[in-house]
Amino acid sequence: MKPANGKPGTSMENKTGSWRTQMPVVDKEKCIKCGQCAMNCPDGCIFVTPNGAQPNYEYCKGCGICSQVCPVKCIKMVTEEK
Amino acid sequence: MSGVFENKELFKSGHTACAGCAVATGFRHIMRAVGKDCVIVNATGCSEIFTSAYPKSAWEVPYVHCVFENAAPVAAGVVEALRAMGNDHTKVVVLAGDGASYDIGFGHLSGMLERGHDVLYISYDNEAYMNTGVQRSGATPWKAYTTTSQVGSKIRGKLQNKKPMTEIVAAHGIPYVASSTSAHYTDLEMKVKKALSIRGPKFLNVLCTCVPGWGTDPSLSIQYLKDAVDTHVWPLLEIENGYLKMNMKPEKKPVETYLKGQKRFKHLTPEDVSEIQKMVDERWEGWVWREKVDTERKKELGE
Numbered sequence: 217m218k219p220a221n222g223k224p225g226t227s228m229e230n231k232t233g234s235w236r237t238q239m240p241v242v243d244k245e246k247c248i249k250c251g252q253c254a255m256n257c258p259d260g261c262i263f264v265t266p267n268g269a270q271p272n273y274e275y276c277k278g279c280g281i282c283s284q285v286c287p288v289k290c291i292k293m294v295t296e297e298k
Numbered sequence: 299m300s301g302v303f304e305n306k307e308l309f310k311s312g313h314t315a316c317a318g319c320a321v322a323t324g325f326r327h328i329m330r331a332v333g334k335d336c337v338i339v340n341a342t343g344c345s346e347i348f349t350s351a352y353p354k355s356a357w358e359v360p361y362v363h364c365v366f367e368n369a370a371p372v373a374a375g376v377v378e379a380l381r382a383m384g385n386d387h388t389k390v391v392v393l394a395g396d397g398a399s400y401d402i403g404f405g406h407l408s409g410m411l412e413r414g415h416d417v418l419y420i421s422y423d424n425e426a427y428m429n430t431g432v433q434r435s436g437a438t439p440w441k442a443y444t445t446t447s448q449v450g451s452k453i454r455g456k457l458q459n460k461k462p463m464t465e466i467v468a469a470h471g472i473p474y475v476a477s478s479t480s481a482h483y484t485d486l487e488m489k490v491k492k493a494l495s496i497r498g499p500k501f502l503n504v505l506c507t508c509v510p511g512w513g514t515d516p517s518l519s520i521q522y523l524k525d526a527v528d529t530h531v532w533p534l535l536e537i538e539n540g541y542l543k544m545n546m547k548p549e550k551k552p553v554e555t556y557l558k559g560q561k562r563f564k565h566l567t568p569e570d571v572s573e574i575q576k577m578v579d580e581r582w583e584g585w586v587w588r589e590k591v592d593t594e595r596k597k598e599l600g601e
């Protein structure tokens with residue numbers, strides 16, 4: 217009998233970015249790379265890069281937490297046209 | 299995407315929690331602190347559904363899904379088997395909702411604590427049975443609307459108070475009990491690490507916003523948890539070997555700061571709000587008093 221196990225980490229196949237109606241857009245000039253967005257995102261899909269915060273839109277559900285917790289308010293939520 | 303955009307965590311993206319779910323944020327912090335050498339035991343509830351719908355899984359670590367009520371005995375069995383095989387390092391961590399912990403699995407949890415198994419039990423408390431569509435639990439606060447504590451002309455929300463779970467668990471005399479939230483990640487990670495450094499049963503009570511259950515804007519899930527702490531509604535505590543320590547004593551904000559904008563509280567009258575304020579103040583004073591007594595006793599005993 218095959219065990220009923222899910223394979224580790226395979227949730228990554230779910231591209232939850234398709235759920236999104238609002239999209240976080242980062243003003244990289246204003247970003248101070250503090251990492252608050254990356255820490256608080258429920259989906260672990262926004263990262264601090266040497267150029268500033270970068271959402272991974274394949275997974276981002278558009279909840280807006282990153283925008284809300286950003287101390288310099290450099291993440292805007294914009295309605296997405298699909 | 300790859301490279302710096304890759305999720306390298308033990309709890310992965312692509313889980314199917316609602317947008318803005320603070321349980322998911324909390325799990326990221328918990329897993330960062332727990333690390334790879336663990337077995338996660340997850341009770342039925344939202345978190346099990348959104349992380350492990352067959353055949354996919356958000357977990358990069360060994361994971362057991364058990365039924366709604368038996369996470370504590372499953373964890374006890376796993377840890378005793380590991381220890382019997384000579385493994386004295388793998389951490390066994392329960393993740394269970396408030397329904398699972400405060401209510402249906404309560405007797406099992408109590409037994410696990412009493413028998414003294416080396417398990418960290420984390421109750422993620424979103425204050426109702428969310429996965430089945432928001433039914434009231436022992437963790438639902440007084441007056442909150444749920445589908446089974448409706449608001450009508452006679453009855454206006456939950457008739458009973460929230461069960462004082464942190465105190466009840468602490469009364470078992472286990473080595474470590476603490477409360478935290480998904481928003482206070484430094485506090486939460488510190489408590490997970492500290493708990494895991496102690497042998498025996500440990501309990502964490504972690505408050506988590508639920509977007510549909512609380513009727514809140516998804517972007518505010520973290521803010522509401524900060525407000526819960528800043529209004530003294532949810533104090534950050536540790537009870538270590540019986541001694542209480544309050545980790546934060548923020549200058550108190552009025553309780554409205556926390557209640558406002560939550561649809562489950564939108565029917566509250568000004569009288570209800572002052573009643574809640576009174577209850578919060580009394581409980582807070584109780585904690586402050588107990589901390590003082592405990593600190594003095596600790597000094598006296600030279601501990």
Ligand SMILES: Cc1ncc(C[n+]2csc(CCOP(=O)(O)OP(=O)(O)O)c2C)c(N)n1
Nearest residue numbers: 342343344366395396397398426427428429
């Ligand atoms: C014995 C039993 N009764 C009822 C259910 C249905 N059920 C599944 S999850 C759930 C609610 C879980 O609530 P909680 O533990 O608070 O977790 P949450 O969904 O809020 O994360 C219920 C009632 C069940 N699975 N097993």
Ligand code: SF4
Nearest residue numbers: 257276277279280282
């Ligand atoms: S909008 Fe939400 S899901 Fe998207 S990156 Fe921001 S916090 Fe993460």
Ligand code: SF4
Nearest residue numbers: 315316319344508509
């Ligand atoms: S219903 Fe609540 S707890 Fe469940 S996934 Fe959604 S936000 Fe999270």
Ligand SMILES: [Mg+2]
Nearest residue numbers: 395396426428
């Ligand atoms: Mg719950």
